[in-house]
Amino acid sequence: MRSRLQWTNGRGEHVTVGRKQTYAAEVFVKFFVLAGQLYMPVLIFGWGEWIPFAGASVYLLWELGRFNSALGELADLWNEQHEQRQESARSNSFH
Secondary structure, rough: OOOOOEEEEOOOOOOEOOOOOOOOHHHEEEEEEEEHHHHHHHHHHOOOEEEEEHHHHHHHHHHHHHHHHHHHHHHHHHHHHHHHHHHHHHHHHHH
């Protein structure tokens, strides 16, 4: 799974991470749309009113997992680049 986060190299050690949309706003809009869709069976079948929000909370947990995965991906990229810089600095200092 690829994240929507983008790795942008800056000068020296500066790195920025850009996103196209506000992440929190997008997640909460999807949460409330999903809760609204899950509310239809509550109205039809007379189920408990807590069910739509419990079901939509599963979506929030899924998004949290995606966010954690994206941060892990960025950390791996950062560590890889930092390790390459250290190796090149070491090889330059020995020559």
